[in-house]
Amino acid sequence: MKRFWADLHVHSRFARATSRNLDLEHLALGSAEKGIQLVATGDCTYPAWRQEMKERLYAEGNGLFRLKPEIERPLMATLPSGCQKEVRFIISGEISTIYKKGDKTRKVHHLVYHSSFDAADRFAEKLAKIGNIVSDGRPILGLDSRDLLEITLESGKDSWLAPAHIWTPWFSALGSKSGFDSIEECYGDLASHIFAAETGLSSDPEMNWRVSSLDRYRLISSSDAHSPAKLGREATLFSCEMGFQPLRHALETGEGYVGTVEFFPEEGKYHADGHRNCHIRLNPKETLALDGLCPVCGKPLTIGVAHRVEMLADREEAIPPATAGEVSSLIPLPEILGELLGVGSTSRKVAERYTESLRVLGSEMAILHHVPLEEMQAIHPLLEEAIRRLRAGKVIRQAGYDGEYGVIRLFEKEEMEKLTKGGLLFPVTEMVKPSRRPITKTSLPSDDNRAFQASPNLPNVDREDLARDIPNYPMLSTLDSDQKAAALITDKALMVLAGPGSGKTKMLTQRIAHLIQKKAIPAEKCLLLTFTRRATDELKARVKQLLPETESPPIIHSFHSLALDMLKKDSKAFGLAADFRIVDPQSLKKAFMEMSNLSSKRADEALERFSLLKKSGEVGDLEEEILRQSLENLKQDNHWLDFDDLLIKVVNGLENNASLREKWATAFSFLSVDEFQDIDIWQYRLVWLLTGRNTQLTVIGDPDQAIYHFRGADSECFTRLQQDFPEIVCRRLNRNYRSMADIVAAANRIMPENKGQALRGQGDKILLYLASDEADEARFVVQKIEELMGGHDMLTAQNGKNTAKSQETAFGFRDFSVLYRHNFQAKAFEKAFNQAGIPFRKTAPIPITCHLAVKAFIEKIEQSPQETLQDRLIVLKNITTELAQENQGEEAVLSPADREQAYSWLKIIAEKSGQQSHTFFLEQIALANEVDFHDQRGDRVSLMTMHASKGLEFSAVFVTGLEEENFNLHHQPDNPTEIAEEKRLFYVALTRARDYLFLSYAKKRFIYGEYQKQTTAAFLNLLKDMLVTETPKKRLFNDRKAQYSLF
DNA sequence: GTCTGAGAACTTTTT
């Protein structure tokens, strides 16, 4: 079988910091020049690159691809005859995963391979749900390595994955900085699907052979080329048939695998340990003897790759395992020529001689490996000797360290001088290899001194409480005294005023679990009411954790879903048509606009106004009322209900029908309402109606966090409740388990009435950033996130004790949240995050019905109602085909991507709807938001409005846009209700933070097409003395360049 | 009625 070289790791021009001419043609050309016959496509998740591949490549039928003949033929003709060998492509890509696992932030790069465009498409489609795959050819995803492997395996039957450059400290499976101690640990239960690992430029197989856990992996070497010139600088040699399967088989079994060509690892920038500035270069043993400290400056040394090998090594000598292949080391021909000519390897002289070499001698691999030595004379008198020494491994190595490139030479300086003067060659002095002697293994620095933990410890005082408290309630065992006292009140109406981070959800869930378990209250008699679907989901999840599997869970609803459920169950009694359904706001608006001839904006205004009128019971002017009535008629004719109707119909129905009311007032014996401060009058009435003689009512909330007054929330609800339930017991939870003391202190400044009690450590000072504009503000956020995730701080030594304080906590993307007052402020952050490759999730609820394609589907679904899942799926498939036919050629309204997107959403909804009715299915579509479909495995930074952040918490929170203009919307400086609500909103925002709180405002902001001067929000003055302020730094690089170094 | 251009107003927060 003929041997061939493969370069299995390259990039396209769509990856960051790559050459602009990295297209398929240049990849083929470059490979041919180097003598590479199989080259990776790279970047296979990038849509435009995949498109290019589909246009220019054809499948050979063996899982590999080749340039179409009409492209390849003229291309190859431009090459010297010795290089004219066909080049195959293998579909591949590199994925960077960044996530938190254990107590470390992990950053691992992976290589994936697919044998068809289908598999690559599926793979990309799945990753698109996890994060952003269009901002970079090598996407950064907040995804566990194991999950990435799973997605790879699901994408195609023979798709495979290998960890990339496994020893690089910052981004690899075994990296000292952010990796694991073994490949198995990295990929968890799926690790058995890994059969190959890439060694990377700064390690060679010999280093790997010291680590027995790597014995089972076949090693591959590749160039990781960012430009055509770098292709094939490392490569893997095969002797199998040319094909995807044979290649995979070779790596799995060794059959057809020959070995690798490597750089001399010493050439890498971080091979040895040391300090560049102090001119100290050490081998790992020397470093250990010095306790990792620099003998010159006393600071921790920068640890190199060789050191990490020592740490994980469990063999004293490098013993080739059974999987080992042949290994040869090389120096790129341009470097050799540079040395011989006494010029730089990128000089024109070298380039000329290089071209000449290819013409006369053949491809670079051939020259370096097997072109007969005597032919070298034609190029340079010393090339023969140079290549002889290279092939014999007799080279001079100076290891790189602390960012300084290593130097590999073939001739000593003096020797070179003599030789060029025509002197005789003399034997090369034996090069001293870097120490391979055994070194005492040291353990990794422990992370035990972390300043805090994710789950708060109870203060001592409460531990005592627990000891003497009624011991018999295991369900309540982790509650503090106040929480427990509240939880145990079950015979009277209860009102709990709970400050931020006081553990109210914990109290609530444990209480319910306790009731169900200990008091034997039937779960279906317990009702928990929330405002949002998200809160509902969270409560469900947390209750589920508390209750044993066998126990049925309590009923958990949002107000609206409860109302819908009630209307469904008793539609007749509520006076509704049996086939009523919720109309999604888009459809309603559309119908309303058609009916009324109003503009989009006016229609929005009218609908909003009607909603307020309806909720408050007020009456508008005559004209309004006429329009409103026709809207009501429109809904009636279509059997539509909007969100407001749900509650109003239920309340009116119960109030007007005694037996119906009796039924529902006895339906639940325990009724708990969360976030009570945001309740509106209809919700209040519903609660009242559901509370019968034997219903125990519990409400939980925080008046300081009331932020929905504008929407009709009734700020007097707590007072009113006390009037309606004179018996009610009121409890306060003021301990703040969530936030560091400085954050609690800031919150107390804003709301001095109800001071929270800080229980955690002091924490960092709150930082206030004075951004010059919104782009600068976004840049600040990006930079802070990177800093906290330990992105690129090359000077932080792995075992140093002086690591940045950010190293105390490991961060995943989900630990960060960026909050703003208005949705439009998200734009600057989205842009900056995309540029930096930080995955984010914007939780602005965009209904999927906003999409034309979804609307097109809905129209057709309505025409063909189905009642079973199977039929529904068939209909969806048919519609897809129909829409594809309707959208051909120039006239197409919907792109294939739009259609596929809509189809995949609707399919998921159909599957979730199961055998439910047609109207239920349509309702689910109407209510679905884009965010509902994000793959939960994806770890992302959250972007959301301050309102949306209610009830959430994050390790690090950025409260942005703190300008008066953002908070004083009607420019009425003396509207006390509004000012108070905005202040509460700010309070909600800053109390979301657990560990780090960053505030920022912009001096000017681009609004309405021009920069507008902004003024600092008034309430920031309250915090003045407790903030550390930071101002924009002068930036040395332009944006784009600066971005390249990150992650 | 329909077209055009100038000028005004504008982007809250959501089940």
Place this chain on the structure above:
DNA sequence: GTTCTCAGAC
């Protein structure tokens, strides 16, 4: 910068 409105011209 965009969208909408209104007045005035056709």
